[in-house]
Amino acid sequence: MRGAAAGEGWPLDDRGAAYGDGLFETVLVRDGRPRLWDEHLARLARGCHVLGLPLPAEHRLAAPLAEAPSGLAVLKLMLTRGSGGRGYRAPATPAPRLRWQLAPFTPDVARWQEGVRVRHCALRLGIQPRLAGLKHLNRLENVLARAEWDDDEVAEGLLCDSDGRLVEATAMNLFWRRAGALETPRMDRCGVAGTLREALIERLEVREVDILPEALEAAEAVWLGNSVQGVWPVTRLDDAAGRPLLRWRLSASHRAFQAEAHRLLGYPLPDLN
Incomplete structure (x- = not known):
């Protein structure tokens, strides 16, 4: 399982970029604390089950929160199947990629x-x-x-x-x-x-x-x-x-x-x- 900020490049053969083969969550964060975190984790787990992806450990998903600014921000988590396979055929053992991005947020x-x-x-x-x-x-x-x-x-x-x-x-x-x-x-x-x-x-x-x-x-x-x-x-x-x-x-x-x-x-x- 690889995790990195969204600023790092995606390989051209990543299955998320090529086929939409992955999941994402957008989480409201207030002073470093995520809102509705349990609901986000539950939905991600359902998605991983359907797509046949290993669910990242919660501490990996929560790691970007340590970098959250004060006030409001949005954490975007993106999990793809990674690279590999042949065409639409997925790899027998996926090596998922976890990417994330934190951005300040002001509601309307x-x-x-x-x-x-x-x-x-x-x-x-x-x-x-x-x-x-x-x-x-x-x-x-x-x-x-x-x-x-x-x-x-x-x-x-x-x-x-x-x-x-x-x-x-x-x-x-x-x-x-x-x-x-x-x-x-x-x-x-x-x-x-x-x-x-x-x-x-x-x-x-x-x-x-x-x-x-x-x-x-x-x-x-x-x-x-x-x-x-x-x-x-x-x-x-x-x-x-x-x-x-x-x-x-x-x-x-x-x-x-x-x-x-x-x-x-x-x-x-x-x-x-």
Whole structure:
């Protein structure tokens, strides 16, 4: 197992670079302490099991934290199968590479407080249950979906799978309140099961459901969230052409959901009065 900062070069034959054969985690770090660390380790372990990679020892994964600056930072861990094999055929005994990068981070407080405008994406996610929920390195679908707009007023894009079911945003998970119940899309076909999502499902009894996008018409409140940015309330949803479809007013229910999420991340509760 080899570990190094991301500044060191990758060999051209690394299977992560060549095929997306690997996993990554992005961890919020506050004064050298990682948030939702257990959830990140659990997701990485699930990914290693599916891909058939040896899981690095926790002390190797945590070693970069010794170099974390004071305040907020994001630690990106990247684990690949390493080099070797012939074409798509993996080596019988992989020699994984572990790379990492630490970068200072400042969250977008205005999006916590004012909410965000989002849109539907035209791209549809392919259904692959074996990889569902994992944060693997092959993220071309997300790259293509994010390329669908360049309007800075649009914070995120919502993605459906090839059967038309809501799944996630390009880099965040999706939540809503409907008929008084908290819900989020099921992640058994595709998509990334975020660590903040996992923690909120456990703490707030968020239901995992299969729905079509039209079901958001009945939503009383909608949010996007991940373990780095926190939770953004959604105030406007556009179609894939940029035409407005739905709007929501910020309310006390937005505050309550954000409060639980932000406690987990050490973020302050936005003032939504």
